[in-house]
Amino acid sequence: MLLKTLSEVNGTSGAEKEIRNTIRSEIALWVESTFIDKIGNLIAHKTEIKNTPKVLLTAHMDEVALMVTEITSEGFLNFRPVGGIDPRVLVSKPVKISGVNGVIGAKAIHLQKMQERQQALKLEQLYIDIGSKSKEETSKYVKLGDYAYFTTEFESLGHGLLKGKALDDRVGCYILTEILKKTFDLSLVAAFTVQEEVGLRGAKVAAYHLNPDFAIVLEGTVSAEMAHLEEEEDWVTELGKGPAISILDQTTLYNPQLIQQVVNLANHKKIPFQFRRGSSGGNDAGKIHISREGIPTLSINVPCRYIHSGVSLVNKADIENTIRLIEAILKAIPHDYNFGQENGGILK
Template sequence: MREYLKELTEIPGIASREEQVRDYIKNQIENKVDEIFEDNMGNLTAFVPGKDPSKRLMIDAHMDEVGFMITKINDDGTFGISPVGGVDPRVVKSQRLKIEGKITAVVNSMPIHLEKETSKVVNYDVMKIYAGFSNKEESSEKVNLGDMVTFDTSYLEKDHYALAKAFDDRVGCSIMLDLIDFYHKNNETPTYDTYFNFATQEETGLRGTGTAASKIKPDFAIVLEGTTAGDNPENTPDKWATHIGNGPVLTFMHSGLVLNKEIFEKIVDTAKNLGIKYQYKMRTAGGTDAARLAKTLYGIPAGVISVPCRYIHSPQSIIDLNDYENTFILVRELVFKTEF
């Protein structure tokens, strides 16, 4: 388990630029599933036949991470960036970035000796990204408008914790790869025909999953996510959405959707029967691809199961690896042993 998590989180891949993530996943699942196909939005779907082919189950996780694009090349050789997805500018100041996964850059920051107003938020329109170039002509030879920019973060594990960028939603992608490995290595068969969909462009409007579902035509779906913890040391428990270490997060409602009651209760009952620690998402901000599925075709019912991530959408997000493992155990039971 977790064989793929390190490499997945370190690959760059913002919305619409998921190709490196998709190629990595495709290489891992070739010869392990019965069919692999892509669509015009770049979604990658792997099919595994089930014991009961009368129903189709879609397991979904998105490949894209939050990040930036180059939107300006300045005369002094620095760059301007705009966010792709929700990135708080407060977590960007002084950070190390990668342009197209190759060129190292750093975000400007006024030293405290010159800037006494330390509570001031530096917005994107005044950020400058320095990559060692001296002028516009030099930087334009290496970097183009529209180039992808991501946080430059190396994966780290210590005890039962892991730190990385892009846990949202590479944890979901990693769990799906673990499930495919379980199918391949143990000769297990899912309850229903199962489609593992690695989706695109979730962070910019839940765009990829609906296209994939239109081809798959599932009867129901389970969306796997990395979700907000909110258990920052400065926050009181009443402000927590979830808590790392308290198990998989089960969502009954989020922005834009109240989840299907029957699927939600099936997920809860399965977690109880397994005897694993689980928790509910206690704040409803944020959305998932389940909201898109509800508006696709005939309205596809879905459940959402997430791994809680502290400092989500930042260069240094933290998960508890026990949460990851229990999420895998819960989803494995739902896919291979449960009837809906």
């Protein structure tokens, strides 16, 4: 399964080469051309048809990871996160650095004072242990600036769930790849972007360069339907309820008219969907929609449990229905639509 491959390939912000090459090879037969811009985005032109709107689809390639910042005299590795990672989820996680296996360690509970046991471990209290005995030995295998990746194996879990690392946003990359294998009667370009997790940097470059008439961001987003959280208020999204349409987040206020048109289309096509019920976080839409004179932008998201950790869960049906919804949107865009019309509609 392609999603398994995308999940298990490593590629954090600024180090997306391996995942970029994997995607480029996968889509080569389905697009007219590909190129890599100066910041590292993979740009793929699917079709270019005169007098039709140019539509941009994006998904970011980078994943959260760790960067080695110090090798101690004992041979341990101090690190900092690349992207937003909660230190509380890191203890005892297996990782790999430059081909070397390691484990994230901390002072054992038996050695902690009572006051220490009552507080969550901080990043400074964690380290990576690769089993070496000295700084000199560790330095043979690892250098400062190397990335440490989680080693989660992708697999099916429970009733229709998929488990893996980096599903934010390899699930979006997978959906975009599948969309590029289909045929659409409009000008379509895809951007597999870099450095989303550290400031939406690749999307800013891609949007300015490509200057599309309309953009859709494909993203994996938080799902927190857990027993100790209040339903509706804190769950944000739910697995199995379909793709989540963003209304508001920290970087974007989405156009209500565009959202309503997608809702009408989903209802007409009998595609299940939900709204992203939360305003925290952000994605590449934050840079795309304010590029140049402004670009009408939607964000369609696949719910993911345990996002920004070593392992996430997604629902296979949600992925399939997201593909259905994106395909329906692209086929519904009229050729003569003027995206500059304030009261116009993007859909037939």
